[in-house]
Amino acid sequence: MRDNAKQIIERIGETDQLFLQENTPELALERADLRLQLVKISHHRQEQIHFLQEGIVLLEQARIEYAEMPMRTYINLSLHLAKAYMMYFDITKEERFALITKQILKPLTCHDHGEVFLMLASACATKNETALARHWLKKYSKTSDFDLNHLHEYAIFDQFKTEAWFMEMIKAKLN
The missing domain is CATH 1.20.58 (Methane Monooxygenase Hydroxylase; Chain G, domain 1)
Structure with a gap:
């Protein structure tokens, strides 16, 4: 190292x-x-x-x-x-950094970029905005950028792994 x-x-x-x-x-x-x-x-x-x-x-x-x-x-x-x-959020646990992340990325959603959706979902999940996290994850799952391994790198999404909508989303991508 x-x-x-x-x-x-x-x-x-x-x-x-x-x-x-x-x-x-x-x-x-x-x-x-x-x-x-x-x-x-x-x-x-x-x-x-x-x-x-x-x-x-x-x-x-x-x-x-x-x-x-x-x-x-x-x-x-x-x-x-x-x-x-x-x-910064991971280090300080200050929610304002997740809010700033959302403000940076929200204007870019019109470009249908998978990583933008994934980062927005992550920021929403850290703020316990489950409905928004779900929305952005579903958008991410519909992009060609979707990568199940990459999705699993985000520990914040572990809270959704037992949710029916999350399992259906994954199942739909695997089929």
């Missing part, structure tokens, strides 16, 4: 140098993602919060700094930003 952290930190230095030459939305995404990777491997709350704050600033800035970017890039920036806020 120590070698992995060293590689990530080295790449942060490289990407920060590239930023000084020319910033792009894709570079901002990589720079933020590297910081989010450090959050995952850190065992110190203050370090995690520091890296989250850096990542969030990079993602927010990239979303507003570039008037022109492909929609796919904007969605990826938004998804990473939502993930960062959900990581």
Whole structure:
């Protein structure tokens, strides 16, 4: 794990140098993602919060700094930003971070992107908004992005595994 952290930190230095030459939305995404990777491997709350704050600033800035970017890039920036806020929620248990996640992703629902629906379902589930979580999970299940293994990576959905609607949704996808 120590070698992995060293590689990530080295790449942060490289990407920060590239930023000084020319910033792009894709570079901002990589720079933020590297910081989010450090959050995952850190065992110190203050370090995690520091890296989250850096990542969030990079993602927010990239979303507003570039008037022109492909929609796919904007969605990826938004998804990473939502993930960062959900990581913040996991660390602090402050519901406002789940609310911010919903505010980031709700405008993107018109693009029928599976990961957007899945993240919205996760944010709703953390706020005990079962009906909304169910709604977004059903939308997710109807996309080509649906992946049962990926769905099971979200422990927050364990609370629904015995619910009839959840089992029917899974059964429908397996058939």
